[in-house]
Amino acid sequence: MAVYDYRNIEKKWQKIWDDEKTFAAKDDHTMPKFYGLVEFPYPSGAGLHVGHPRSYTALDTVARKKRMEGYNVLYPMGWDAFGLPTENFAMQNHIHPEVVTKKNVDRFRDQLKSLGLSFDWDREVNTTDPSYYKWTQWIFLQLYKHGLAYKKEMNVNYCTGCKVVLANEEVVNGVCERCGSPVVQRTKSQWMLRITAYADRLIDDLDGVDYIERVKTQQKNWIGRSYGAEVDFTATTGEKITVFTTRCDTLFGATYMVLSPEHSYINNWIESGVIRNADEVRAYQEEAARKSDFERTELAKDKTGVRLDGVEAVNPVNGNRIPIFISDYVLASYGTGAIMAVPAHDTRDWEFAKKFGLPIIEVVKGGNVQEEAFTDCETGVLVNSGFMDGMSVEDAKNAMYEWLEKNGKGSKKTNFKLRDWVFSRQRYWGEPIPMVYCEKCGWQPIPEDQLPLLLPEITDFEPGEDGESPLARHTDWVNTTCPCCGGPAKRETDTMPQWAGSSWYFLRYMDPHNDKDLVGKEAIDYWGPVDWYNGGMEHTTLHLLYSRFWHKFLYDIGVVPYKEPYAKRTSHGMILGLNPHSFVNMTKDEQQELIKEFGSEEAAKKALVEKYGEMADHPIVKMSKSLGNVVNPDDIVRDYGADTLRLYEMFIGDFEQAAPWSTSSIKGCRRFIEKVWQLQDVLTDGDAYSPEFESAFHRTIKKVGSDIENLKANTAIAALMSLVNDIGKKGSINRAEYRTLLILCNPFVPHMTEEAFERCGFGGQISQQKWPEYDEAKCIDSVVEMPVQINGKLRGRINVPLDSDNDTVLNAAKADEKVAQAIDGKTVVKEIVIKNKLVNIVVK
């Protein structure tokens, strides 16, 4: 009996694949290509998580199948290695981040290789490698030269824990996405990238790519485009106050105006003495500034504000004078920082008007505006609106656009929620920003032939007191000469954010060793774009958006020949763990003990929640060190084998859905692999499928193939298990059948199938074989079993030849004993036959 010695089998084949470079992409550009990509990991000190292999294995099965189908496959891997955790670890342990990074990368690489993933290791990239970040810096310089990188004094999100500025995307519920510390507002001079210049294209070009729908909608919502108009009101002091509105049709209903507390006019008015309640206004402004983003959202429901006493605004369409308020429900950073308030047709304005006793004028008929704001744009009809009376909302908007243009009181305008990208970090372990500041010449880019601008070797990584970069202390590096005038100048000491290197890495894989260009023309013409990119939903509004932006910029300057980096984007669900503090996950004994202790199940659960917090109520949670429910893939590889881990991760459930890890379910996958392995012992001769299994094999080939392409590996594996169960019942398998079976299993179970293929002497390596073909006509058996229903209830089954006509089928059905019994003495009202599928006889 063949012994399944998975440890030696897996070691053996991993070495062969490595030595022979079995999975290296070929230079033959006449072959059809397939570029599959998974998000390269951040090589953390914790090592690989069982979540990583889910994505990697899924595209690995695709890559392996595509190779067997004759594609030249590029399936690369690399390291997104700049970032805070490494720097923090380095600080605590007094080791240079470079050393830490190298150690972590080596560990990750070993772990990935132990999983038998068919990456092309010759194309490994590392974002911290100077030959790589040279090009990251080069792209920054191009952005600068094209006016898309600029320095700005601005309010930024400052993480009190990491002592670093964060992008909007990195702030979650007012706290730092990474460390959870509160985020406060600070004024700092920052490098910014003008991603907003690409806002329209980042939305519109989504139409041309094959992304799963939720990614598209999430990006669209994040970019937040809205069409409207800017309307010029006039202050009684003479200034023009411009507001943005998407509902210019309601202009006649504006009964007050609101400015954000930060609006620039306010200070002018206070200083010139126009405002009579200056103290009150000042106090409100200060209060608003003190509130963190978090508090501002917390108090979202309760509207506050102060009326400016002494100045009013004039509505351009009817000359009405309306009061002006300041309130923090109007954001300085969106639109013009000022709104016209139409309480009758906007919920927030309505709440504010009710609180401050302001008039509510209905201008769109359809609701009861004294009870609640009427915001429906579909059914309403304009009233109290002069020349627009009787129009629909849509028509009124157009009429108003026209009126505004004609009278010079405003114009159409599109606004976005998307903000420019804060690109500076006051940290050491990132790409230096290749800019120099000269007192005489201002900011100057360093000459391209001086790239890469290397990170200096330093030993003190602590951030400076007011959040200054540790590089700022290293004056010998900071002090340099101006590339423009040759005079003394200082280097930028901030570094780029974690997201920089990952914004273009997919291009470098196509041509990783090119020392002249970011990517060679021939390489990108052949390999681009990425055919299939899989990654986490958490990157939708970060990495995925940023990298699309950079790619579009590179397209604009002629570096890449196509507009969208990724033709297809899919996303995997997380692998979750069991919560050891949840009552339902405890053993019966533990539960009994708790019930004894607290009196009842309810009381026990309550006690657990008190002890461990709300989380105790959730049986399935994210894996975390503190809960001790983290599963280490190394343990699974050691105890069950890489093939079993791979098969299990693919079998665990719907790929897009989160799934709880279950170590006991792994056993079933291991059993299946052993079953397939043991079939070697019952092999018989034969160079064609045996008649009894012919249709089963054709069907399975079809199903496994299409399921892999659709990320439905779980059902592909189920089909293979069914087939193997049937073969097991027969007790033998012929060589032709076994050969096909091994190839079908290979994408999921690469090591065992290679070994079995070799032992059976089928010739060559399995990964070099052709993917089996199926014949549609042979997928169906010549005899079909059809269920027979009476009044929709199953009463019998019949076996009839494939494609039998209705009469034959009905006669066979009525000949069935149970069916005949059920019909006996009743009138047949209707007879329905669905060819090859089902019979339903309706009787009364």
Next chain:
RNA sequence: GCGGGUAUGGUGGAAUUGGCAGACACGUUGGAUUUAGGAUCCAAUGGGAAACCGUGCAGGUUCAAGUCCUGUUACCCGCACCA
């Protein structure tokens, strides 16, 4: 509040166009083998004694509904005063 998603046995999950609900697997139970445990193999396994009843809940369309329509609830994810 807005946007997206999910709901099927004890568990993870399957079910082309509406066409046998519960594939496949875990777990459980019984049996075989074993000194014992583990491993393996065989059998049973949605509920119910049965008629029947069963896909979050309430209706509807249909010969036929997990799937379509109307209403509703719970949970998850994203955004959150974006004018």
